[in-house]
Amino acid sequence: MGFKAWVATxxxxxxxxxxxxxxxxxxxxxxxxxxxxxxxxxxEHITTSAKALAGAGSAVAVATLVPLxxxxxxxxxxWGWMIASWVTAGILIxxxxxxxxxxxxxxxxxxxxxxxLSELVEIRAFVRRFRSQExxx
Numbered sequence: 001m002g003f004k005a006w007v008a009t010x011x012x013x014x015x016x017x018x019x020x021x022x023x024x025x026x027x028x029x030x031x032x033x034x035x036x037x038x039x040x041x042x043x044e045h046i047t048t049s050a051k052a053l054a055g056a057g058s059a060v061a062v063a064t065l066v067p068l069x070x071x072x073x074x075x076x077x078x079w080g081w082m083i084a085s086w087v088t089a090g091i092l093i094x095x096x097x098x099x100x101x102x103x104x105x106x107x108x109x110x111x112x113x114x115x116x117l118s119e120l121v122e123i124r125a126f127v128r129r130f131r132s133q134e135x136x137x
Contacts, residue, residue, distance in 0.1 A: 015113050024120035024127055035117055039110040046103040054096030061089035 015038070023031040064085045067077055120127060 015109070017116070020113060020117050020120055021127055021131075023117060024124055025131065031117060031121065032114065035110075035113060039106060039113070043103055043106045043110075046099055046106060050096045050099030050103060052096075053092050053099060057089045057092030057094075057096060060085055060092065064089070 015035075020035075023034060026034070064082055068082075
């Protein structure tokens, strides 16, 4: 699976122009509120995942630092496991940061979709006629 396919899977199916045309046929206020709800859910989903990943990485990092801070000669430290856990913590934190960057992209996509929806709402009569003629074929 390529990187673009993975991003598309993570972010969910993108909003297509056909989806916006379907929304434009609906009442104006309802169309914009439905689109806003969709992008709010998408943003919350991504930021929740990002917070969980970054939090898990931070928890692993802190949990492995505690034995190093304690001065207890009875505790033996396995450096192999310690380094492996730090690498895991770093990977989790990096995944959280990448997920936060995906959340930034959602805002730009939302603004573009709102602008296109506004233009489609202005030509709603034409879109309805086009859809009715398309259905007759």
